[in-house]
Amino acid sequence: MADAAGPPPRGKNLLKVADAMKKRALEERDEADANAEKKQKTLAAIAREFICPITHELPIKPVTAEDGKIYEEKAIREWFSKKDGEPTSPSTGAVIGTKLFPAPQARNTIEALVESGAIAGEIAEAWKQKLEDEKEVKETRAMAGGGDGEAMYMLGAWYREGMNGLAKDNAQARAWYERSAAARDPKGMAAFGEYLLLGLGGPQDTAFGIMNATEAAGLGSDLAAYQLGWAFFEGGHGLPKDPARARFWLKKIFDGEYEYKHLTDTARADAARMLRELDQ
Known part of the structure; x- marks a missing residue:
């Protein structure tokens, strides 16, 4: 007996195929999302291994301590x-020993992860900034070495303020x-004069400090002019009170x-105050 039903309508076949393709696409998307999430978690776990336990940041100069952990060398x-x-x-x-081992491979891995975007956000931006600071200090040292x-x-x-990755150090600043x-x-000259006058980073030497301040003021330093103006206004640093010279x-x-x-806003305001008092 012949099949009375015949083949199913063509439209129903196409609908089934479309549904199957849609289902497969959703499954592939979910699988891709799951893989991406898994990859991100893996990268996050790797990044955590490189974060210095002291600074809680990615190190610029990573070293391995005797406890097997990565640290920022300075920290x-x-x-x-x-x-x-x-x-x-x-x-x-x-209790551990104090021997430290350079970890250039850690630095290379951190750089690759940051540059690829695998490590992003504030922690990556902070690392990039430290890298820029390191580069600027290196270039400035080279220029200083050239005179x-x-x-x-x-x-x-930078040493005075503890900037650009350099630790605050008045002795280094003075040098x-x-x-x-x-x-x-x-x-x-003005900054050295200030350190001499105040005894910062070394012994006080008011005579040499005034000499440096006077030369610097003559060459156009507003900080040096403030130092001399204050000294004549107050009668400080071994100078007499002299309103005319202060003014x-x-x-x-x-x-x-x-x-x-290079005078601070606070000192500039103080200079204005002294002038007002002198003009009264």
Whole structure:
């Protein structure tokens, strides 16, 4: 007997095929999402292994300590230097030796992960900024080594404020300011004069400090003019009170002639106050 039903309508076959394709596409999308999530979790786990337990940031100069953990070199050295008694691991608290091993492979891996976007967000941006700071310091040191007085001044300023990845260190700041002053950079001379006058990073020497400040002020440093103006206003740093000389130097801060403007806003406001009092 012949099949009375005949073949199914063509439209129903196409609908089944479309449904199957849609289902497969959804399954593939879900699988891709799951794989991407798994990959991201794996990368996040790898990134966590490189985060310094002390700074909680990705290290620029990674080293491996004797506890097997990766640290920022400067951070782990400071940890050991400040520790009373036997040195301990910042991660486990166990007593360990202080030997550190360079970890260039960790640096290379971190750089690859950040550059590829595998590690992103604030932690990656902070690492990139530290990388830029490191590059700037390296270039500035090279310029200072070539005799650039302004570069010497910048290194002093960074050590003074603890900027660009350099630890705050008044002794280092003073040393760089002194070199800058020897190169006759006006800002370096003024800063070195300030350190001498205040006894920062080394012994106080008011006579040499005033000498540096006077030379720097003559070359156009507003910081040096403030130092002299204050000294004559207050009768400080071994100078007598002299309103005329105080006014002379303080007015130079505001007359627009000085080329080297590195006076803080606070000191500038103080200079304006002294001028107002002198004009009363």
